[in-house]
Amino acid sequence: MISVVIPTYNRAGLIRQAVESVLVQEKEELEVIIVDDGSTDDTVNIINSMEDDRIRLICLEKNSGACHARNVGIQAAKGEYIAFQDSDDVWYPGKLHKQMKYLLKENADIVFCAFNRVDTQSGRSFAFPTTEICNPHLPVTQDVLLKKNLISTQTMLGRKECFERVPFNENFPRMQDWDLVLRLSHRYCIRFQNEVMVDTRIQPDSLSMxxxxxxxxxxxxxxxxxxxxxxxxxxxxxxxxxxxxxxxxxxxxxxxxxxxxxxxxxxxxxxxxxxxxxxxxLTKGFLKRILPHRYRCLGKMSEGYKKTESRH
Structure with missing residues (x-):
């Protein structure tokens, strides 16, 4: 059985779509463990309205972060294998079956797939990672992972024992998925499955958060x-x-x-x-993306300076 762990916090508008994309997975026996991290909106009520025996809801009393919620889900999992989903992302049909088949074929401990990053503001998207930076024919080593954060949690499927022995670091402030896979790669065989099977959403100004x-x-x-x-x-x-x-x-x-x-x-x-x-x-594009207000101010100052110069 595969246990799918989904941490969530105040995702009333998105949680249903994320969970339903897991429930429609074919050919695999699964349980869906949703760990609510102290939501204050309607998230829990929406989850309870989804009548499916495969869903197990764990409600935490206080908000402790997604990593803690994932570790709680790992400990509660009954399956031999664990996959992760985020409460604002969407899996493609057949993801689990394809990944399970690939994991067994390659005799890997953990596999991950490519994902489609969707900018919710512009509607633009791009697939990541590509074979140019990640070889699907070789195990993914720590050296490769240090060059770039290639793996997002919702793309992974692995043996439960891997995540029990190497859990999420709850003290890490950000990039917890990068820290996790760097530690996992030191002990386990990780393989890249070169197929896009997940849509992840990039929220507005996520880089500056x-x-x-x-x-x-x-x-x-x-x-x-x-x-x-x-x-x-x-x-x-x-x-x-x-x-x-x-x-x-x-x-x-x-x-x-x-x-x-x-x-x-x-x-x-x-x-x-x-x-x-x-x-x-630290290019003009970077400054415009990360510091839009300051960029606009600098632009106005520059235009004013040019106008002043032209008068002389």
């Missing part, structure tokens, strides 16, 4: 994997750029955000080149 937590998460990952990152220039450079971006969002000095430790083993020439690459990464 809680940047302090994002910076803290990168610092924690950098500290934990510092020695490995020293041997992986592409991953190290990406870490440095993202830490710089979050520092800008937080109003911190880039020089104090943790980049010095990350680039400490570089020669002075390499370090200067890396700093230049980082600041080139």
């Amino acid at each position: 809680n940047p302090k937590a994002g910076l803290m998460a990168f610092r924690m990952l950098e500290e934990k994997y510092h020695n490995v990152l020293r041997t992986l220039p592409p991953a190290r450079n990406r870490f440095a750029r993202h830490m710089a971006e979050y520092a800008v969002m937080c109003g911190e000095k880039v020089s104090t955000c943790g980049i010095r430790a990350l680039l400490s083993d570089l020669s002075p020439k390499e370090r200067r080149a890396m700093h230049l690459a980082i600041f080139r990464g």
